[in-house]
Amino acid sequence: MIKEFWLCFVPLFVAVDAVGVLPLYMNLTEGVENSRLRKIIVQSVLTALAVGMAFIIFGRSVLRFLNISVADFMIAGGALLFVLSLRDLLSAEKGHGIVDYESVGAVPLGVPLIVGPAVLTSILLLTDQYGIFTTAASTAANVLIAGLIFMLADYIYSFLGKVGTKTVSKVASLLLASIAVMMIRKGVAIFIRG
Numbered sequence: 001m002i003k004e005f006w007l008c009f010v011p012l013f014v015a016v017d018a019v020g021v022l023p024l025y026m027n028l029t030e031g032v033e034n035s036r037l038r039k040i041i042v043q044s045v046l047t048a049l050a051v052g053m054a055f056i057i058f059g060r061s062v063l064r065f066l067n068i069s070v071a072d073f074m075i076a077g078g079a080l081l082f083v084l085s086l087r088d089l090l091s092a093e094k095g096h097g098i099v100d101y102e103s104v105g106a107v108p109l110g111v112p113l114i115v116g117p118a119v120l121t122s123i124l125l126l127t128d129q130y131g132i133f134t135t136a137a138s139t140a141a142n143v144l145i146a147g148l149i150f151m152l153a154d155y156i157y158s159f160l161g162k163v164g165t166k167t168v169s170k171v172a173s174l175l176l177a178s179i180a181v182m183m184i185r186k187g188v189a190i191f192i193r194g
Helices: 001-014 018-026 034-065 070-090 107-114 116-128 132-151 153-193
Strands: none
Touching: 001 018, 001 116, 001 132, 001 153, 018 107, 018 116, 018 132, 034 107, 034 116, 034 132, 070 153, 107 132, 116 132, 116 153, 132 153
16 A cells, blocks of 8 residues: 555656646745745645646546547657656756736646646546555645745755756656656557457
């Protein structure tokens, strides 16, 4: 059970990439007073948890309704993860737009920065491999860690610096690309077996 939790936790940790999102979080919340900052973090964590849990519960039903096989989803999900990780590896920074402080915690922080396409794809695939409970626990742990990292943003950013934060983000993107290739390989193998 503990081994399964960690096997589920690690791909989600890499997909969430809270340290990689840290510079964007700091940019989005620059100049915001501490009381509002706490509300933004709580809003982002609650939004990310709600969306993640909804995908854990209803994701398989949606696949069945659309008549999408596990192999189809693994190949498509792996391809999507690969493209997202490649984009993050090759880009200088993760982009953002105009900030609305009333909803910045929900969008873009909660979704798509904490729980985005990479996390949602991983959730659906991990639910199939490790079950609902393990995936839900791993998702919740990762979302809470992201919230904690946002709370400690000033300390982490001053410790790692701009270059260190970018380096951690690039390593996480490289790991995500490797996980994506593994998903595609497994999906093709399932498809070939019939």
